[in-house]
Amino acid sequence: MLRIKLSYTFDDAAVSGQQLGNPLFDILGAIHACGSVGAAAAQLGLSYRHIWGELKRFETALRADLIVWERGKRARLSPFGEKLLFAERRARMRVQPQVDNLIAEMEREFALAFDPQAHVISMFASHDLALPRLKEFLARDAKLHLDLQYRGSLECIAALSRGECLLAGFHVSEDHAPGSMTHKAFKSMLKPGRHKLIRFVGRQQGLMVAAGNPKGIHGVQDLRRKDLRFVNRQSGSGTRVTVEQLLAKEGIHPGEVDGFENAEPTHLAVAASVASGVADAGFGIQAAAAFGLAFVPVIREQYYFVCLKEAVDRPPISKLRELLRRSEWQALTADLPGYDIKDAGDVVALRSAFPWYAFRTPKHQGAPCA
Secondary structure: OOOOOOOOOOOOOOOOOOOOOOHHHHHHHHHHHHOOHHHHHHHHOOOHHHHHHHHHHHHHHHOOOOEEOOOOOOOEEOHHHHHHHHHHHHHHHHHHHHHHHHHHHHHHHHHHHHOOOOEEEEEEEOOOOOHHHHHHHHHHHHOEEEEEEEOOHHHHHHHHHOOOOOEEEEEEEOOOOOOOHHHHHHOOOOOOOOEEEEEEEEEEEEEEEOOOOOOOOOOHHHHHOOOOOEEEEOOOOHHHHHHHHHHHHOOOOHHHOOOOOOEEOOHHHHHHHHHOOOOOEEEEEHHHHOOOOEEEEEEEEEEEEEEEHHHOOOHHHHHHHHHHOOHHHHHHOOOOOOEEOOOOOOEEOHHHHOHHHOOOOOHHHOOOOO
């Protein structure tokens, strides 16, 4: 079967005529109308030699004759050439409205590149229910566009360090003391003097269970019960780190939890597994449990944006920080259970947010580091 490949070009002039075409059909249409290769070349503003060469090239590619050549007679399309030209015209008439819509959509998107007031922030972020709202709010109110991809928290920070995005979104629980799993997972990836944190939202994390909590689940310690099936988050996610840390604190080995290796990529996917009865409990944010599930609160966490130090005061990031402090944004998150946006948009030093970097200087060297 013949395969079709579409492409497009840029033109700063007003477009007239067809916007979906192929040079072969321009040639076939001209020959069909003129009855002469020479006249077709003149109509198209091309040389006779070019038209001849193109016809031979397409005949080789299609493995069929396109033109009937007879001495003393008008050049005409072969039966195959006639059918090919007819099929192209009919197909183009059918799809042209969709093509026009596609072109209009692409032109609107490309217009961003030529608007000095518009900015794009490439972002890898751990899944959060407020992020789609933020994306819409920024685009509508400030021409600030998030090119957003969801990944696990650790992968997001790694992508930032590799230069694959301008901003990364991750979350850590309040239980992030030195020596914790959170400390071990994040400390090597975040560097004082290189990274800056921006507060986004605080969230309540806990166990999502069936409506009415029929299994009587009261906390993480219940996950070792043999009658419970658990659904986890994927390896590399911030929630997975939190789950492993909470289990370790309770003295529970992951192998004791039925379903520990059954992982879903988002909070909503975990909630769907519990709602459908595939699992009895899953760990996630309270807002995800609002869709018909009961929720057992366990721990609070802070969701941060992180960027390189040199980017924090540049126009896209400084504008983002300003918008996060606006009352309009605060109103857009008011209906999300378990959320708070206290100090959203504030820049936080790593040493202030995490105790892992609060190194003490030996007494003979003077005062503690700032």
